[in-house]
Amino acid sequence: MARALEVENVTKVYKSSGRGIEDANLRVERGEVFGLMGPNGSGKSTLLGVVSTRISPDKGSFRVCGLDGVRERRKVRAKLGLMVDRPTxxxxxxxxxxxxxxxxxxGMDEKKAGRALAELFEYFDLAEYRDDKAKTFSYGMGKKLALIEAIAHDPELLLLDEPSVGLDYTSQLAYQRKIRDLASSGTAIVLASNQVDEVEALCDRVAFLHRGRIVTTGTPDELISTLEGLQRVVARLRVPVEYDPVLEVEGVRQVVTEGKDLVIHCEERSGIVADVVAALVRAGGDIVTLSVRRPNLEDVYVKLTGEALRDEDQPAG
Known part of the structure; x- marks a missing residue:
């Protein structure tokens, strides 16, 4: 049986911005949840746009369930479910x-569609709103409706772009259960998301995109294990300060900004957190909150690219 998705050297670069993807290669198996992570402009949405056949690549090829994604677009679309990041x-x-x-x-007939939709509207707590006009829906309700539209026909490959953003706690639980159920039944899922906890919990493998290129692929555990012996110190300051003194602390490997936070990657040695705090105070920093955590996929991304996974305008994972 053919893989759910094979992407070979796909390139799509927009002349107006110079952004897109270059020489992307991916393999996604049936029943696998595959994560795409990268900051805004890294190429996640462009790659999904190509795979969904909405965007034609400049070069390269891809196959969905054995079908040529360039030459057999209509057949490919019948295999897909798609949820964009801002559904309309x-x-x-x-x-x-x-x-x-x-x-x-x-191509669902009326009876089959009715059964599937009734079940999903009930599952996502939209049954009582089914006869309301879509323009009255909140952002979160619109996201749930888009999820229903993407999965009602039992696609073989499901493409999701930031699906959980805007969902409340209960809806996120329902969404995650549904993703696991779909994967266990054989559906392949490509999930573009910077919600780190979500990706670590759901995805079998992850690819990091940086400036249009895939820089690494692996399981979440494999990627995080590359930071063994390090810890993540997150400091939120009342106002930004120059943080050069922190870089001079013995055992500090890297400092990067993530929105309003300073994230310090440092060795797990006794007293290092106190030394970091002292350096911040010497620099004039007024610390509002401080936390120490194990490394996560954000930290791996920083190590590989030197850039933050999320900016201030992106939701925290």
Whole structure:
């Protein structure tokens, strides 16, 4: 049986911005949850756009369930489910009508679509709102509706771009259970997200994108294990200060800004956190909060690229 997704040297660069993806190579197996991580502009959405056949690559090829993604677009689309990061709906149609329209596009007959949609509306707590117009929905409700539209037809490959952003706690739990259920039934899932806890919990493998290129791929445990012996100190300061004194502390490997936080990667030696705090105070820093944690995928990304995974405008993972 063919892999769910094979991407070979795919390149798509936009002349207006110089951004996109270059020479991307991926393999995603059936039943696998595969994560794509990278800051804004790193190429995650472009890569999903190519795989979904919405965007034509400048060069390279890809196959979805054995089908040529460039030459057999219509057949490929029938295998896919897609949720973009900012979904839109027909505002004057009801939620049910929007979802049914998607189901019909995928060739579902009325009876089958009705059963699948009724189950999903109930699962995502939208049953009582099914006859409300989509334009009355909150952002989170719109995200849940988009999830329903993406999975109702049982796609073989599901593409998700920041699916959990905007979901409340209960909805996130429901979404994660559904992702695990889909994977266990054989659906391959490509999840573009910088929600670090979500990716570590759900994804079998992860690829880091940096400035349009895939810099590494591995399981979350494999990637995090490369930082063995290090710890992550996160300091939020009342106002920014120059942090050069922190870099002079013995055992400090790297300092990077993530939004309003300073993240210090340092060795696990006795007294090093106190030394870091002292250096911040010497620099004039007024520490509002301080935490010490084990390294995570954000830290691996920083180590590999020297850049933060998220900027101030991106939600925390």
């Amino acid at each position: 709906h027909y505002g004057d149609l009801t939620a049910w009508a929007n979802a049914y329209l998607f189901a019909s596009f995928y």
